[in-house]
Amino acid sequence: MFxxxxxxxxxxxxGGVLAYMLxxxxxxxxxxxxxxAMFVGTYVxxxxxxxxMADATGAGKDLVSASIVADNLLMVLxxxxxxxxxxxxxxxxxxxxxxxxxxxxxxxxxxxxxEVKKHHQTHKSRAAEYWKARPxxxxxxxTGFAAAxxxxxxxxxxxxxxxxxxxxxxxAISLLRGLLGNQYLLITTITTALATFFPNFFGNISGAQExxxxxxxxxxxxxGAPASIALIIRDAPLLLLFAAIIVFMNLVFSLVFGKLFRYxxxxxxxxxxxxxGGPTTAAAFAIAKGWHTLIFPAIxxxxxxxxxxxxxxxxxxTSL
Numbered sequence: 001m002f003x004x005x006x007x008x009x010x011x012x013x014x015g016g017v018l019a020y021m022l023x024x025x026x027x028x029x030x031x032x033x034x035x036x037a038m039f040v041g042t043y044v045x046x047x048x049x050x051x052x053m054a055d056a057t058g059a060g061k062d063l064v065s066a067s068i069v070a071d072n073l074l075m076v077l078x079x080x081x082x083x084x085x086x087x088x089x090x091x092x093x094x095x096x097x098x099x100x101x102x103x104x105x106x107x108x109x110x111x112x113x114x115e116v117k118k119h120h121q122t123h124k125s126r127a128a129e130y131w132k133a134r135p136x137x138x139x140x141x142x143t144g145f146a147a148a149x150x151x152x153x154x155x156x157x158x159x160x161x162x163x164x165x166x167x168x169x170x171x172a173i174s175l176l177r178g179l180l181g182n183q184y185l186l187i188t189t190i191t192t193a194l195a196t197f198f199p200n201f202f203g204n205i206s207g208a209q210e211x212x213x214x215x216x217x218x219x220x221x222x223x224g225a226p227a228s229i230a231l232i233i234r235d236a237p238l239l240l241l242f243a244a245i246i247v248f249m250n251l252v253f254s255l256v257f258g259k260l261f262r263y264x265x266x267x268x269x270x271x272x273x274x275x276x277g278g279p280t281t282a283a284a285f286a287i288a289k290g291w292h293t294l295i296f297p298a299i300x301x302x303x304x305x306x307x308x309x310x311x312x313x314x315x316x317x318t319s320l
Contacts, residue, residue, distance in 0.1 A: 001297040004254065004263045005271040005304070009044045011253025012275055013312055015246035016040040020320060022245070027238050033320060034059035035239060037313035038067050039246050045309025046278030046302070047071070048216055052184040053313040066236045067243075073229060074243045078276055081251070082269045082285065095258065095265040099291050136207035144208040151194070155186035178318030179311075188310050250275055270294045274302035 016036045024032035034057040041049035050071060054064045085091050086100060163181030166173060179185055195202045232240060250272055258268035270291065274282035279302025286294040 001301050005301040007257040008254040008272050008275045011250040012043045015249025019242045019245040037317040039243050041309040041313035043276050044312045045305035049309035056184050066239050069232050070239045070243045074247050078247050086265050097265050099266045134206040140206045144205045151190050155183045158186050159183040175318050182314050184310050192307050266291050270298050274298050278302050
């Protein structure tokens with residue numbers, strides 16, 4: 001799952017570059033670069049990456065609002081495509097589908113049926129453990145906010161230092177300054193490093209995910225309130241096209257490289273879902289399809305996307 005996820009993310013990046021080249025003169029170079037970073041960030045990671053890229057690139061409020069609506073609209077439509085792919089006759093003939101085949105055989109074998117149920121229950125319990133509600137104490141709230149504030153403060157100081165210390169022109173210098181001088185990349189890197197080296201401490205801070213999700217949805221409500229689908233279609237159809245090109249290229253890369261490296265259609269569609277929608281939608285997709293062995297891998301690779309999505313967005317924004 002990790003391999004096909006990364007291959008699909010390259011399709012997102014390639015689609016972003018293609019969309020930028022095709023539409024920058026129609027949208028405007030500056031807005032097109034911001035849209036590139038936002039859409040690539042969100043279609044590698046999730047909506048939180050779109051927000052980070054919007055702030056990092058200085059995108060205007062109207063552009064951010066329209067991008068969020070276009071992102072959500074394309075994401076919903078794409079999920080219908082992914083759901084229909086495994087049922088396509090052409091896809092079924094040309095791609096491996098071991099989970100679908102195994103489910104079709106279990107009716108003829110009671111022992112295999114019990115084995116499948118046990119295996120599925122193991123993966124469902126691991127996913128349930130990841131998402132289960134946890135009691136939140138005052139110490140959890142204080143620790144979570146304190147850790148977040150310290151990480152952000154240190155990242156902002158380091159970003160300011162590197163931005164001033166790395167002087168000069170040229171592509172390499174500009175790229176290095178863009179990477180090391182960006183507070184969001186440093187926030188992502190420092191947080192990932194701390195969670196990796198101190199997993200027990202950070203993994204046991206209950207409520208952190210719920211607080212973050214709550215605050216980000218407030219942001220979405222404020223930004224998305226003045227926008228509407230009709231408004232986007234009438235006034236900003238090129239943003240829809242921009243996002244559609246990226247999503248289409250993600251699908252192309254997923255299917256081409258999935259076929260080349262003999263991934264199953266189940267792995268391909270779940271990994272693509274994790275790219276475009278994030279870990280929650282990918283896990284829900286696997287559950288809805290009954291592909292329980294892919295639930296926890298979907299959560300893991302989708303969470304990885306939150307980490308690397310900012311890198312993709314900033315790299316392309318700085319490079320073009």
